Amino acid sequence: MPDERKPTRRHAVLKEEVIYESGAAEPSTPPPARKLRSGTARGTVIRWSDDEGWGVIASEDLPGEVWAHAMHIEGEGYRTLHVGEVVEFDWHEMSVTGGQDGYSYRASSVRRSA
Secondary structure (H helix, E strand, C coil), X not given: CCCCCCCCXXXXXXHHHHHCCCCCCCXXXXXXXXXXXXXEEEEEEEEEECCXXXXXXXXXXXXXXXXXXXXXXXXXXXXXXXXXXXXXXXXXXXXXXXXXXXXXEEEEXXXXXX
């Protein structure tokens, strides 16, 4: 059953304090979106788990390590990488803080180097 009581002045003030908790005259707006980087690089597999289907690639071209998933490895059949293997990959910067499993970059396509 809906509450039929009329809100008191105290209710209205509490509601206003919650809405404008920051003290601003207007609710804050989110910051503008930043442009995410992407590109192609060459690197070395430094970690790989066949059980989990993902691993990590290090590249001198990027300031951080790159998360890679088995489904992004180009090729037919069972797809895996090996620690120490040199690969070429397309990458993009993650839009969420902390990225994928803590990595700021993710490989979108991985190719074995010739």
